[in-house]
Amino acid sequence: MIRALGWVLRRDLLLAFRRRGDVANALVFFVIVVSLFPLGVGPEASQLRNMAPGVLWVAALLACMLSLARLFAPDHQDGTLEQMLLAGEPLVVLVMGKVISHWLVSGLPLVLIAPLLGLQFDLPGDALAVLCVSLLIGTPVLSLIGAVAAALTLGVRGSGVLVALLVLPLYVPVLIFGAGSVGATAAGTGAEAHLLLLGGFLALALVLAPWASAAALRIAME
Amino acid sequence: MIKSERFSWFHFSSPQTFYPLAGTLQPWFAAAATLLCAAGLYLSFFVAPTDAQQGEAYRIIFIHVPAAWMSMFLYLVMGFWSGVGLVLNTRLSSMVATALAPTGALFTFIALWTGALWGKPTWGTWWVWDARLTSELILLFLYIGFMALQAAIDDPRRADKAGAVLALVGVINIPIIYFSVKWWSTLHQGASVSMKSAPSMATTMLIGMLIMALGFWMYSIAAVLARVRCVILERERHTEWVMAEVGGQA
Amino acid sequence: MNWHSWSEFLAMGGYALYVWGSYAVTLVVLIGEIVALAMRRRGVIERLAKFYAARRRNHETEA
Numbered sequence: 449m450i451r452a453l454g455w456v457l458r459r460d461l462l463l464a465f466r467r468r469g470d471v472a473n474a475l476v477f478f479v480i481v482v483s484l485f486p487l488g489v490g491p492e493a494s495q496l497r498n499m500a501p502g503v504l505w506v507a508a509l510l511a512c513m514l515s516l517a518r519l520f521a522p523d524h525q526d527g528t529l530e531q532m533l534l535a536g537e538p539l540v541v542l543v544m545g546k547v548i549s550h551w552l553v554s555g556l557p558l559v560l561i562a563p564l565l566g567l568q569f570d571l572p573g574d575a576l577a578v579l580c581v582s583l584l585i586g587t588p589v590l591s592l593i594g595a596v597a598a599a600l601t602l603g604v605r606g607s608g609v610l611v612a613l614l615v616l617p618l619y620v621p622v623l624i625f626g627a628g629s630v631g632a633t634a635a636g637t638g639a640e641a642h643l644l645l646l647g648g649f650l651a652l653a654l655v656l657a658p659w660a661s662a663a664a665l666r667i668a669m670e
Numbered sequence: 671m672i673k674s675e676r677f678s679w680f681h682f683s684s685p686q687t688f689y690p691l692a693g694t695l696q697p698w699f700a701a702a703a704t705l706l707c708a709a710g711l712y713l714s715f716f717v718a719p720t721d722a723q724q725g726e727a728y729r730i731i732f733i734h735v736p737a738a739w740m741s742m743f744l745y746l747v748m749g750f751w752s753g754v755g756l757v758l759n760t761r762l763s764s765m766v767a768t769a770l771a772p773t774g775a776l777f778t779f780i781a782l783w784t785g786a787l788w789g790k791p792t793w794g795t796w797w798v799w800d801a802r803l804t805s806e807l808i809l810l811f812l813y814i815g816f817m818a819l820q821a822a823i824d825d826p827r828r829a830d831k832a833g834a835v836l837a838l839v840g841v842i843n844i845p846i847i848y849f850s851v852k853w854w855s856t857l858h859q860g861a862s863v864s865m866k867s868a869p870s871m872a873t874t875m876l877i878g879m880l881i882m883a884l885g886f887w888m889y890s891i892a893a894v895l896a897r898v899r900c901v902i903l904e905r906e907r908h909t910e911w912v913m914a915e916v917g918g919q920a
Numbered sequence: 921m922n923w924h925s926w927s928e929f930l931a932m933g934g935y936a937l938y939v940w941g942s943y944a945v946t947l948v949v950l951i952g953e954i955v956a957l958a959m960r961r962r963g964v965i966e967r968l969a970k971f972y973a974a975r976r977r978n979h980e981t982e983a
Contacts, residue, residue: 608772649846667831776953780945889950900961
């Protein structure tokens with residue numbers, strides 16, 4: 449089973465590597481959206497500092513959501529997904545492999561570039577650190593929940609916007625505690641509770657989401 | 671099925687047998703709804719006293735709170751029947767779930783609308799980002815997502831099952847969402863603004879809300895029965911009995 | 921009895937817009953749903969009747 453997971457992981461990473469442009473798109477989107485906000489509300493530092501946690505988290509959320517289109521759809525189109533369903537390996541394992549590779553390619557880069565963007569908003573150092581940690585814990589949750597929505601809308605017309613409609617309400621708790629952790633750090637109260645809750649969400653998502661995604665994939669492919 | 675003298679509920683689990691049952695029951699629920707809502711309205715306007723702090727504006731709670739209760743209750747019921755349809759592979763349960771969604775969404779809208787109209791005179795703004803209203807807003811998005819997903823999928827059985835997965839994910843998430851939003855709202859606003867802190871509930875107020883809630887519940891059942899009958903006709907149009915049924919009508 | 925006159929009732933202590941705005945929209949939404957359901961039922965039956973008539977014609981021409 450681990451071998452199967454490794455195989456899926458390696459394959460997806462290889463495919464993503466061959467299409468580095470696609471992957472970079474999500475990252476660039478993140479940067480651009482974050483840069484739009486100061487242009488929209490004005491450059492006043494204290495206002496930006498207040499907005500920063502929310503803005504950075506919402507942008508990360510949207511970037512993750514956009515990249516969901518790459519999760520199952522390409523494999524569905526070229527028939528690989530069908531083979532995965534027919535393979536002897538448990539579908540949950542294969543799904544988990546795809547989600548991990550999706551996060552490595554679409555979520556982790558956001559974590560790495562977020563501090564730079566946080567500096568644009570004049571966030572203090574400790575807030576930047578918490579931002580990274582919150583994104584590190586939170587973006588996998590986004591990938592996991594997103595996988596369920598991507599599986600449900602496989603091959604459906606208008607699936608791009610539909611995925612957004614399905615997934616954004618479910619992202620709200622992650623957003624609240626993710627942005628909340630950074631806000632709490634900036635305000636001086638601790639971010640511990642937030643991060644622990646985010647960790648709880650991650651644990652819950654790790655258990656439930658692959659299973660729900662697998663069920664949704666079977667429904668989509670039968 | 672073993673032939674038995676005893677009545678079996680499973681008899682009504684097929685669209686064909688449920689259709690006439692729904693047709694017979696529906697007027698009764700509609701009548702109950704009318705009576706209960708009339709009684710509730712009477713209580714809310716003529717019996718419940720004026721509130722000291724909020725004046726007459728508080729009378730909106732007689733719609734706002736029952737509508738909010740119904741919106742959440744209907745989502746749970748929708749999740750339940752969706753789940754039954756997914757696990758037991760029954761068509762009718764999924765049809766009922768599909769029929770529940772629009773009514774649930776409408777009650778969510780009513781809760782939001784009345785919430786805004788209650789917020790303006792009481793707290794000065796048309797929208798209050800408190801826990802209940804914000805959760806209701808997200809609930810509305812969940813309903814719309816469910817309906818949009820089912821509308822986008824052409825194959826009805828796939829739509830049923832996909833909707834079920836979505837509804838179940840939603841049911842699991844609703845307590846998480848509510849808890850998160852509640853935490854978020856107390857943090858950012860402090861304890862002052864809270865729609866939950868309605869005027870100290872005089873008994874008549876509580877009874878009025880309960881009667882209105884019951885009335886809404888009866889209404890929902892009547893509306894869902896009517897809608898599921900339409901859904902059954904549409905989905906089962908290739909069967910003999912629907913042809914006979916429609917032939918008799920048209 | 922809370923109200924001493926019709927106009928007092930309608931005025932709702934100055935909150936007429938909010939109270940009646942709520943009750944009126946609720947009524948409109950609920951009645952609207954009922955009407956929409958009735959229209960949906962009629963539409964379904966009409967469409968199905970046409971569908972069956974067309975199918976009957978098809979079978980007749982084939983037979």
